[in-house]
Amino acid sequence: MKCVVLLACIICIVDSTSLSCGPDGLCQCKNINVMDCSENSHLSLRKVCDFVNNNKDVNITILHLEQNRYKYIRTEDIKGCKSLKSLYLRGNEISYVEDVSLIKFDNLKTLDMSFNQLDVYNKRGTLAFKLPQSLKRLVLNRNLNVSNYDGALYPDLSNLTNIEHIVLDGLKDTNFPVSYSKIQSLRSVSLSGLDGNCSIPYVSNDTFQYLTHIRALNLSYCDIQNLTAGSFKKLQNLEVLDLSENMNLGFGNAMNATYGLQFTKIKSLNVSKLYPTFGLGTQIKLQDMCYLWKTNLTELVLNDNRIQLIDTNVLILAPNTLKIVRAEGNKFTFGPYLYQLGCLSSLEEFYGNFQNLARDPRLYMKEPPNTDDSGLIPTNLNCPYAAPNVLKNISEMKNNKTCPYLKDNNINMTERLPTFPMGMKRLEFSNCGIQYNLSSLLVPPIPDKMEYLDGSGNILYSWIGPLGPFPNVKYLNLSRNYCSQIGLKFFESFQNLEDLQIQENFLGLVLSNKYYGPSVFEKLTKLKVMNLSSNIISYLHPAAFSNMSHLTTLDLSLNNIESLDIDVGSLNNLTNLNLKFNFIHTIPSHLREKLELNSKRLNKNFTVDLSNNTLSISCDEKDFLEWMVKHRKNMLNFDHYTFHNMSGQRVSVEMFVKDVMELDKDCGSYSIIIVACSIGISVFLSIVIGGVVYKNRWNLRYLMRITKIKHFGYIRLHQYFNEPERFVYDAFISYANEDVRFILDVMMPKLEGQGLKLCLHDKDFLPGNNIADNILQAIGNSRKTVAVISEQFLKSEWCLFEFNMARMESIYSRGGNSCLIIVILEDVPTRNMSNEMLDWMRTNTYIEYTREENGELLFWDNFLQALNE
Known part of the structure; x- marks a missing residue:
């Protein structure tokens, strides 16, 4: 039993950190199954495989041999590696593989031979070596430069009856051979130029017609400039299509792609960055997304397309199955399409972060020249769903109150408000440079499914409200917004909020105000996590958190707080308190007692972080110091705190603990005399000073103000x-x-x-x-x-x-x-x-x-x- 426990401990330790292993200890092992011998050119292939075969203490099934400058693979060299399940040979100089050297690797599931010099793409369409039928994943991209390799063919892999995932280079003017239609196990093909070579300027109806069994196709960064209407029509099992980073494609060819997709099982479509980074804003037109209406698309990715406007009534054609839209890095502006957001009735998640970003100008020289759709091969298709009567019928079918058909962009602003997708659960618009005063805003219909809102990194400088309402939002992030004002009604519509992130604002004055401090958060009775770090807080009203009975984590770090005298009566779940980077020298006794009581009742350790505060040994803080030492395991980063003795000198943690333990002796002597004398002197001075101050109170107030203006005005x-x-x-x-x-x-x-x-x-x-x-x-x-x-x-x-x-x-x-x-x-x-x-x-x-x-x-x-x- 002890041996089993010891072995389990060794496995846990080894799994968490890499240890030296392998021949001469030159490799790294993360656990007993994985060995990494990459970038060790002096280790021969035979030596590594002999170690794998002969070492009985470990069971290596995954072997990394990247960037070792291997030039060839022979049967004798790798026979010791036959038990492997995964072999990675990426980034070597392999130009020759012995015909049958890999054929007996009966357990091999993954083989990566990318970035070598193999004759993978030749006019014969065959590989010069045999591969085991057990393979499920094969990576052969970036073998030779195929961008100008005229007559090159894709290799025949029909003998790999269990293969599921293939990564190849994309060949210009080359179709996949009919043999691929026989590979019934094939699930995904990647030709991406992001990690390989891909140049397919023109995609015809025949290019992928024999990939009939695949579910995912990656054509990102392939220099695609035109797609025929039937390019994907025969891929009836296709669920995921990535056309991103084809910067000369544009939305003008999107309809051709979507025409074929209506005959597939498409669920996820990525059309990010179909335009170069720099240029005028783009517009999604009605015909661009025409046939998406007839698909079962659930996710649409439109990142980095400079999208500024969406044609009126385009959103009517959004498929009823669409749940996720990613449109980050664009330039959205106001338009009538905002009044048709309710057409996205099934939308659950929208990601619109990083709008209006300032781009790195060096990208201009690295990207293809900017073209518009007029320079592309025009489509001969007409959109059958663009007719007004058809759009009206679809609008009525979807509910024309939330998804109205708009004729000639005609909007009656007094009768109609921008609608909201009823199924929306997550909305993100962070780091967009949005500059608004969040005054009262009604959102119809009530988005009662919304759970996650992120508007961080903008300039929402005033939160007046009320917003929404958002009755079921659980997470709200308004951090980094330069906000200095909060209205008393702002959080009224967030009564089920559990996680509030409002760090890096200017809320210190609001939270210390005797009128606002007790009331700003009074409706957040279900809040569990609150982050108020970096808010220039020097004082908190005692009742600031008085209604937060569910609060577990409170972050007040990076402020100017000296004393934390807050009402803890209702904080029955508070167990995590972050106070680092303040000026705190003590924690009040009632707060300490509450943390201990909560910890005991909830059977959960409490934590306090007092890093980078002023912690000095003092008789006045004797109780707090003794409590902190007693609970040092609950003090996060305690061993890295900065401590000072009574003389102001910095001392080590050990010395600090020792001095605190002796405070009873040091502070006990003459305490009564000192207290009595102090009280007597204080009373006498208070009477004298009080009389003088009262008699000259107006002179003093005037002089103080004049001095302030002279020195600071x-x-x-x-x-x-x-x-x-x-x-x-x-x-x-x-x-x-x-x-x-x-x-x-x-x-x-x-x-x-x-x-x-x-x-x-x-x-x-x-x-x-x-x-x-x-x-x-x-x-x-x-x-x-x-x-x-x-x-x-x-x-x-x-x-x-x-x-x-x-x-x-x-x-x-x-x-x-x-x-x-x-x-x-x-x-x-x-x-x-x-x-x-x-x-x-x-x-x-x-x-x-x-x-x-x-x-x-x-x-x-x-x-x-x-x-x-």
């Missing part, structure tokens, strides 16, 4: 040149919002009629700036500040702030010249006024407003005179 030009200051406004009007009608209806018309320029917070404050900074700049930019005193003025904190800042401006910044004018709008009891206001009114003149006719005239005369002084 701008310096006016007149300060450089000692010129008289030129003000932007004649007066800044300070008033309570309740008095706004007096300001707008009476004061503004009167003053502006005298040519005076006024500054009002409702119209002149810069949005996004700190309110206090806006006030100071308004006072500084105005020759006078007018405080309109009313009972509501005295109740407003900001009004009092404006009054006191203007008072300080008069004292400190105007050379003793008063810039503050007080207007008493209504009778206000002096008991409601602050001491600062009463002191100012005792030593400075103020003006009382009256509605009595003569008194009002006198008021305006005095007021205008005060403003013009």
Whole structure:
């Protein structure tokens, strides 16, 4: 029993890492069945095969011998390898194989002899050596250069009665011989030029007619320029066709291809990169995809075709079986086709990533010249489904409410919204440079099958919402979008969300806000994974995650968090916490206890990552440090943490653990005396400092703001040149919002009629700036500040702030010249006024407003005179 366990352990270890093995230990073995002797030209073929045959400790069935500069294969050299199941000889210089050297390899299933110098493609159409009938996969591409090999034929492989997969080079003006129709086991043929040589400019009805049993055909990068209508008609079992990377083919020939496909079992069609990278945007026309309507296609790949528009009504002809569309790397723009997305009634997955990419200009010289469809051999086919009456019938059959027929692109925007595929489960539009404010957006009909949404790597800078609704989305990725705003209703339609990826945004201010912080995520009660890394978070509202009872993983890495004081009452499943690259020096006790409790209840280890934080030995953090050492196995990357002792010196992990274990002794002495003295001194200083600060509170606030503006704001030009200051406004009007009608209806018309320029917070404050900074700049930019005193003025904190800042401006910044004018709008009891206001009114003149006719005239005369002084 012990031997079995030991052998199992050895197999597991060997399987996970490559170990030296083989002749003289010059090969690598990933497990007891696979040996890799590639790139060891001094190891002879015979020596390797003798090792395979004679070594009883391992059972080598897969052997890699690539790039060893072997020139020939003889029977005597490889007889020790007869037990192999897979043999890879790619990239050698083999030009000769002895006739019967491989015939007795009865277990061989895979043989790769690509990138050699074998006479595979000759005018006889035969191979110069025999192959075992056990073969299922044969790779013979890139043997000699066949691009200009006139008269070359495909080799006769009809004796391989079990062969399933063949990889060959594509020959120009050459048809597959009739012998291939006899290979009933053949399932796939690859002629791709991406890993071989392929040059088939013209595909006729006869080119592949004898590949009657294949299910997959790869013709990528074969320089195909034209296809006849019956090219694939006789491939009745064909399920997968790859025509990608034929950059001179274009959509103009697509109908010819699709005509033949209607007689096959086609399920997957790849028509990516049918155009060179650079050029004008392309358009999918109605006739390009005509016959797809009559196929059972389930996957369509349209990547990198510069697609900008889709003709109106093209989507009506999408087959009802279509489930997956890949259209990455294009240039989609708005068009009427968006109102027909509902025609894709069975579509489950759409991949539209990497739209509008900036391409590497070096590709221009490597690709064929750009041509359009007009330079190709024209098709003689007419699309029988393009007639308006046929399209209308198909539209009605599909449901003309979600799949409307549009005549002359006529869309009534007030009655119709872009429809959505009802069966859609996955939608990806990442890294497309999309720049939008995600405001309210209704998506009809409700996509209740949608589960996966990825809009990462764009510029969706504001998430207001609500969107959708998307009642069953489980995964949402909006990372890397420069977002700094989230509306309280944005996540209302994602109530079943389980995985939210919103890292690399600017959400720190939103999540710390006392109004938004507790409410932004309150609807995400089923969330399991949340990634908030790299969001400039320095503080989180305690209730930010209060409703997330299913949350298991929380990633707050790469932020500026110092303290994580969050409400953990409902976090009953939280077991993974990522806090690396912050400024955290402790984890609150209630959070630590919650992690332990969850771990015990769920029978699952909790993990915390505190890499790249400030972790120092301190008596104040004694409980946390002892907890961290106790649970060091739960601390991810603990051995790589950076620790400091009480003196600030960096210490090793071992020394840190030792010092923490001795904290009881180091922190116990004189603790009571230190605490008592500290409390006494703190109370005394608090009283003294508090009194001084309160007495001079407005002076301090003014000086702090002025200092901030001077050091972090701008310096006016007149300060450089000692010129008289030129003000932007004649007066800044300070008033309570309740008095706004007096300001707008009476004061503004009167003053502006005298040519005076006024500054009002409702119209002149810069949005996004700190309110206090806006006030100071308004006072500084105005020759006078007018405080309109009313009972509501005295109740407003900001009004009092404006009054006191203007008072300080008069004292400190105007050379003793008063810039503050007080207007008493209504009778206000002096008991409601602050001491600062009463002191100012005792030593400075103020003006009382009256509605009595003569008194009002006198008021305006005095007021205008005060403003013009």
